[in-house]
Amino acid sequence: MQLPTILTSIALAGCLALSASIPAFAQSRGTVVAQADEAILEMNQAFKKGDSRRLTALLPQVRGHALEPWGAYWELRARLDTASPGEIQEFLSRFAGTYQEDRLRNDWLLQLGQNKEWGTFMAEYPNYRMNDDRSVRCYALLTEFKSRELDVARQVEALWLAQRDADDGCAAAAEQQLKAGKLKPHTAWVRARLGMENDRQRVVSQSVGLLNADWATTASAIYADPGRYLDGKLLAVRPRTKELVTLAMVRLAVSDPEAAAVEIDKLRWKTQLTQEERSWVWGVIGKKAAMRLSGGALAHFLNGQDQFMQDDHLAWKVRAALRAGNWEQVSTAIAAMSEGQRKEATWVYWRARALLKLARTETDRAEATRLLEGIAGVQGFYEQLALEELGQRITAPARPAPLTTEEKEAARLNAGLKRALYAIQIGLRSDGVREWNYSTNLHQRGGMNDRELLAAADLACQREVWDRCINTSDRTKAVIDFEQRFPMPHKDAVLQRARQIGLDPAYVYGLIRQESRFIMDARSGVGASGLMQVMPPTARWTAKKIGLTDFKPHQITDRDTNIAIGTGYLKLVLDDFAGSMPMAAAAYNAGPSRPKSWRGQTGGPVLEAAIWAENVPFTETRDYVKKVLSNTTSYAALISGQPQSLKSRLGMVGPRDVNTPEITSDLP
Numbered sequence: 069m070q071l072p073t074i075l076t077s078i079a080l081a082g083c084l085a086l087s088a089s090i091p092a093f094a095q096s097r098g099t100v101v102a103q104a105d106e107a108i109l110e111m112n113q114a115f116k117k118g119d120s121r122r123l124t125a126l127l128p129q130v131r132g133h134a135l136e137p138w139g140a141y142w143e144l145r146a147r148l149d150t151a152s153p154g155e156i157q158e159f160l161s162r163f164a165g166t167y168q169e170d171r172l173r174n175d176w177l178l179q180l181g182q183n184k185e186w187g188t189f190m191a192e193y194p195n196y197r198m199n200d201d202r203s204v205r206c207y208a209l210l211t212e213f214k215s216r217e218l219d220v221a222r223q224v225e226a227l228w229l230a231q232r233d234a235d236d237g238c239a240a241a242a243e244q245q246l247k248a249g250k251l252k253p254h255t256a257w258v259r260a261r262l263g264m265e266n267d268r269q270r271v272v273s274q275s276v277g278l279l280n281a282d283w284a285t286t287a288s289a290i291y292a293d294p295g296r297y298l299d300g301k302l303l304a305v306r307p308r309t310k311e312l313v314t315l316a317m318v319r320l321a322v323s324d325p326e327a328a329a330v331e332i333d334k335l336r337w338k339t340q341l342t343q344e345e346r347s348w349v350w351g352v353i354g355k356k357a358a359m360r361l362s363g364g365a366l367a368h369f370l371n372g373q374d375q376f377m378q379d380d381h382l383a384w385k386v387r388a389a390l391r392a393g394n395w396e397q398v399s400t401a402i403a404a405m406s407e408g409q410r411k412e413a414t415w416v417y418w419r420a421r422a423l424l425k426l427a428r429t430e431t432d433r434a435e436a437t438r439l440l441e442g443i444a445g446v447q448g449f450y451e452q453l454a455l456e457e458l459g460q461r462i463t464a465p466a467r468p469a470p471l472t473t474e475e476k477e478a479a480r481l482n483a484g485l486k487r488a489l490y491a492i493q494i495g496l497r498s499d500g501v502r503e504w505n506y507s508t509n510l511h512q513r514g515g516m517n518d519r520e521l522l523a524a525a526d527l528a529c530q531r532e533v534w535d536r537c538i539n540t541s542d543r544t545k546a547v548i549d550f551e552q553r554f555p556m557p558h559k560d561a562v563l564q565r566a567r568q569i570g571l572d573p574a575y576v577y578g579l580i581r582q583e584s585r586f587i588m589d590a591r592s593g594v595g596a597s598g599l600m601q602v603m604p605p606t607a608r609w610t611a612k613k614i615g616l617t618d619f620k621p622h623q624i625t626d627r628d629t630n631i632a633i634g635t636g637y638l639k640l641v642l643d644d645f646a647g648s649m650p651m652a653a654a655a656y657n658a659g660p661s662r663p664k665s666w667r668g669q670t671g672g673p674v675l676e677a678a679i680w681a682e683n684v685p686f687t688e689t690r691d692y693v694k695k696v697l698s699n700t701t702s703y704a705a706l707i708s709g710q711p712q713s714l715k716s717r718l719g720m721v722g723p724r725d726v727n728t729p730e731i732t733s734d735l736p
Contacts, residue, residue, distance in 0.1 A: 104133040105494050112496055115142035134490045137168040138499060145175055153188070160195075167484060167506040170197050174204060181207035182236055186214065198506070202227045203237030210241040213248070221250035229259055234270035243278050253279055257311045260287065262378075264318040265352055272315070286312060294319035298331060310340050317341075317349040325356040329368060347372030351381030358388040359685040361666060366392050374404035383409070386418060390679045395425040413443045413450040414682070420457070447548070449694035452701060452714045453678060461711030462701050464550040471523050479523040482507060489531055504528075504536050508543075518547040525552055532557070535585035554702050557586045558599070558627060565631050569639050574707055575649060576635055578699030579656065582692060589625060597624045600634025605736040610637040644731040649717050650677045653696040658689045660732040667721055674722030681718075 107129040114122040123143040130139040144151055144159050156176055163169045173196050180189040181204070190211050196204065206227050209220040224245050228238040242259075245251035256275045263271030269291050277284035290297045294316040317337070321328035331337070332349050341349075350372030358365035365388040374382060382401045389397035399422040402415050409415060416439050423436035437458070444454040452462050479485060484507030491500030508516050508524050516524065521544050528536035534555060541552040556562070556577060566573035583601040584590040596603050602610070602624055611619035614636040616629075623629045638652065641660055645651040654663040666684060675683075681697075684690035701714045 101133075104130050108133060108135045108139055109495065111139045111142050112499070115146060118146060120146040134487060135494075135496075137163045137166050137487065138491065138496070141168040141172055145172060148172075148175055148179060166487075167503045170506070171502075174198055174201055177201075177204045177207065178237070181210075181240070186211050190215065202231050203235045206235075206238035206241040210237075210244055213241075213244060213250075219250070221245050225251060225255050229255070229262065232266075233268060234263075234274045239274055239278065246278055257314070260315055261318050261348060264291065264315050265322060267322070276315075283312070287315060290316045291319060294323075295327075310342070310345060313337065314341060314345040314349060318352050321349060321352040321356055325353045325360075325362075325368070328353050329371075333371075343373060344376040347374075347376035348378070348381075351377035351385075354388065355381050355384040358384040358391075358683075361391070361668065361683065361685070363392075366394060366397060369401075370397075374401055377404070379406050379409045383415075386415070387683045390418065391673065391675065391683055393673070395422045398422040399426060413448060413454075416440075416443050417450040417454055417457075418682075420454070446550070446702065446705075447542075449698040449714070452698055456713060456715050461713055462705055463711045464702070464705045464709075465548050467551065468522065468547045468549055471519070471526055475519060475523040476526060478520070479527045482524070485524060485527060488536075489528070489533060492533055492536075493531075501536070504540075508540055518544040522547065522549055522552065525549075529555060535587055538581065538585055550702065550706060554581065554699070554706055555586070556703075556706075558631070561628060561631055565635050569635060571635055571639050571642070572700070572704070574704035575696075575700045576638065577703040577707075578696050578701075579638065579653065580634075581699050581703075582695050588627060598630035598634070599627065600630055600638075602630060602634050602637065606637060607633050609735055610640070613640060640731055646728070648677070648719060648721060649700065650681050650693050650697055650719075651721060653693045654681075654684060654689055655732070657692045658686060660735060662686075662689075664724065664730075668723045672723045674720050677718035677721045678715075680721040 107126050111123055111126050111130065114126065120143070123139075123146050127139055127143045130136050133139070140159060140163065144155065148156075156172070159172060160169050173192065177189060177193060177196060178201070180186075180192070189207060193204075193208050193211075199205065206224060209224050209227075212218045213220050220241075224238070224241045228242045231238050242251060242256070246253065246256065256279050259275040260272045263269065263275060269288065272287045272291055273284040276287040290312060297316045298313070298320065317328060317332055320331060328349065332341075332346060332353070338346070350368055354365050354369035354372075357368050366385070369377075369381075369385040369388060374385070377385070382405050385401040386398050389395070389401060398418055402410060402419045402422070405415060410419075420436040420439035423432050423439070427433045427436065440454040440457050443451050444458055444460070445451040446455070446462055446465060455462060484503055488500040488504035488507060491497075491503065493500075508521060510516055521540055525537050525541035528534070528540060529552060534557060537555060538553060541549055554577070562576055562580075563573050565571075566576045580586060580599050583596075584599050586599060588599060590599070590601065591597050592601055594603070604621055604624070607621070607624050608619070610633045611617075614632070616632065619629070619633075624633065638656055641655040642649070642652040644660060645655065645663070651663045651667065654666070667680070681690060681693045684693060697714060697717055700717060701712045704712045
C-alpha cells in the first residue's frame with residue numbers, strides 16, 4: 069500500500085537503507101512500526117469515509133502504537149450511537165488525560181443532549197476539560213435550570229447569539245428559557261436578523277419557529293424574496309408584523325443596500341417600525357455600503373442610532389468614518405461598542421487617534437496616551453502602530469534566559485506533544501495540530517505558562533514543525549523570544565533570491581510566515597501550493613514573465629522553484645502598485661484586480677495605508693495585509709539589528725495615476 073505523504077515514504081526508505089547495518093531484531097521492529105503506521109493512516113481514511121467495519125478490523129493492528137489513542141477514538145466515534153455506556157467508559161478510563169479522551173467526551177455529551185439523557189449528561193459534564201463547545205455548554209445550562217432553576221438566561225442568550233449556525237443545544241436551551249419567560253422574544257428576533265444578515269437560512273427559520281412554528285415558513289419565504297413580501301405580493305404569507313418586516317428589510321439590505329435605504333425611508337415604515345428596528349436596518353445598510361467603499365456609507369449609518377446597532381455594524385461605521393475623515397463619528401461609534409470589542413487593540417488604537425485629533429484639553433491628550441500605552445508593543449499591527457504613535461520604533465526585544473535542560477526535557481517527554489509530532493510526521497497534520505494545541509492549552513490545568521510554551525515551541529522548532537513553533541511561541545505574554553516567533557528557515561535561498569530581484573528579504577519572510585508558516589508541502593483548499601502558496605495559473609503566468617521557460621506544474625512544490633516564482637510574482641505586483649507594500653500584499657492574497665478597485669476612483673481621497681487596510685472588504689485579506697506588514701517590520705528588526713518603522717512601510721494609498729501602465733493586466 070502506498071503511503072499518502074512523501075515524508076512517510078522518505079522515512080520508510082531511510083529505514084530500508086539502514087537495514088543492512090542494524091540487528092535483525094531492530095529491522096523487524098522497524099517493519100512492525102511501519103506496518104502499524106500504514107494501519108493508522110488507513111484507519112484515518114476509513115474514519116473520513118464512515119467505514120466503521122474497516123475501523124474495527126484494523127484496530128488490533130495498532131495496539132501499542134504511539135497513535136493508538138487516535139485509532140481507538142476513530143473506531144469508537146464511528147459507532148458512538150450504538151456503543152454501550154460501558155464501552156465508552158472503558159475508552160475514557162483507558163485513555164484518561166489525553167486529547168482523544170476529552171474529544172470523545174465532547175462527542176458523547178452532544179449525543180446525550182440530543183437524546184435528552186440528562187442524568188448521564190449531568191454526571192459526565194464535570195469531567196469535560198475542553199469546555200469550548202457552545203452546544204455542550206448550552207446543554208449544561210439547560211440541565212442546570214431544569215434541575216436547580218438557576219438563572220442562566222443571560223448566558224444562554226450570549227451563547228445562542230454567538231452561535232454561527234443552527235444547532236440543537238443552544239436552540240433547546242433558548243426554547244426552554246423562552247417558555248419559562250426568562251428570555252424575551254426579542255432575542256429570538258435578533259437571532260433571526262443575524263441569520264438574515266449572514267446568509268444562514270436555517271438560523272432564521274429555527275429562531276422564528278421557536279416563537280411560532282407557522283412563522284418558520286413565512287421567514288423562509290422572506291429570506292428568498294424580501295422585496296415581494298414588502299410589496300405585499302406574497303399573498304399567501306401572513307402575518308405582516310413589524311418583526312417580520314424588519315427581517316425583510318435586513319435581507320433586502322444584504323443584496324441591495326441602496327434599494328433598502330429607499331424602502332425604509334417610506335412613511336409607512338417610519339411609523340410601523342421602532343427606532344431600534346430601524347437603527348438595526350440602517351446598520352446593515354451602512355455596513356453593506358461601507359463594504360462596497362461607497363462614499364455615502366457614513367450617511368446611512370447616521371440615519372440610525374449607535375446604541376441600537378450591533379458590534380459588526382459599529383465596526384464598519386468606524387471604518388466608513390475613517391475613510392471620510394470624520395473623527396467625531398469614529399469616537400462615538402467606538403464608544404457605543406460592547407466592552408469586549410471596545411478593548412480590542414484595533415479599536416483602542418483608533419479611539420486614541422480620534423482623541424488626539426479632537427483633543428481640546430491636556431486631559432484628552434493624556435487619555436489618548438494612556439490608551440496607546442495600554443496596547444503598545446512589538447507583537448502585532450496596532451500594537452506596533454501604538455508604539456510609533458508614542459514616539460518609539462520597533463526593535464527586537466532581548467532574548468529571554470535560555471531554556472534549561474529540565475524545561476526542554478519536560479516538553480520532550482510530554483505525551484501529547486510526542487503524539488502530535490508523530491501524527492504530523494506521518495502525514496496526519498490536522499489531527500496532530502489539534503492534539504498539539506490541546507496539549508499546550510492544557511485545559512485541565514488552565515494552560516502552560518510562558519516558559520513551558522517556549523519549551524514546547526523550541527521542541528517544534530528543533531523538529532522543523534514551523535507552524536507549531538510559531539503559533540506556540542506567539543502565545544507567550546510576558547516572555548517573548550523574537551527569534552523563535554520569527555524563524556528564518558531556508559535563509560540562504562530566501563536572502564539570495566530577494567536581493568537578486570531587489571526585494572526586501574524581510575517582506576518576503578513576512579509574507580511566507582503568513583502564507584504557509586514555512587510548511588514546505590502546504591496546500592490550501594483552493595489549490596495554492598508550497599512555501600509561498602502559489603496558485604497554478606499564477607505560477608504559469610509568472611514563470612513566463614520571469615523567464616522560466618521550462619517550468620512544469622509539478623515543480624511548484626520544489627523549494628527553490630516555489631521561492632523563485634513566489635518572489636517573482638510579489639516583485640511584479642509590488643512594482644505594479646508603485647512600491648506600496650500593503651497594496652502588493654493585498655494583491656498577493658486576493659489578486660491584483662481587487663486592490664485596484666479598493667484604492668478608489670480618480671479624484672478620491674489619499675488615505676493613510678492603515679485606514680485603507682482597515683477598510684479592505686474581505687476579512688481574510690484585511691487581516692492578511694496587517695499581519696504581513698507587521699511580520700515584515702519584525703523580521704527587518706531581526707535581520708538588520710536596527711529600530712524599524714511600520715508606518716514608513718505602510719505609507720499612503722490613493723487612486724492610481726491613469727497614465728501608469730499596468731504590469732499585471734494580463735494575469736489570468
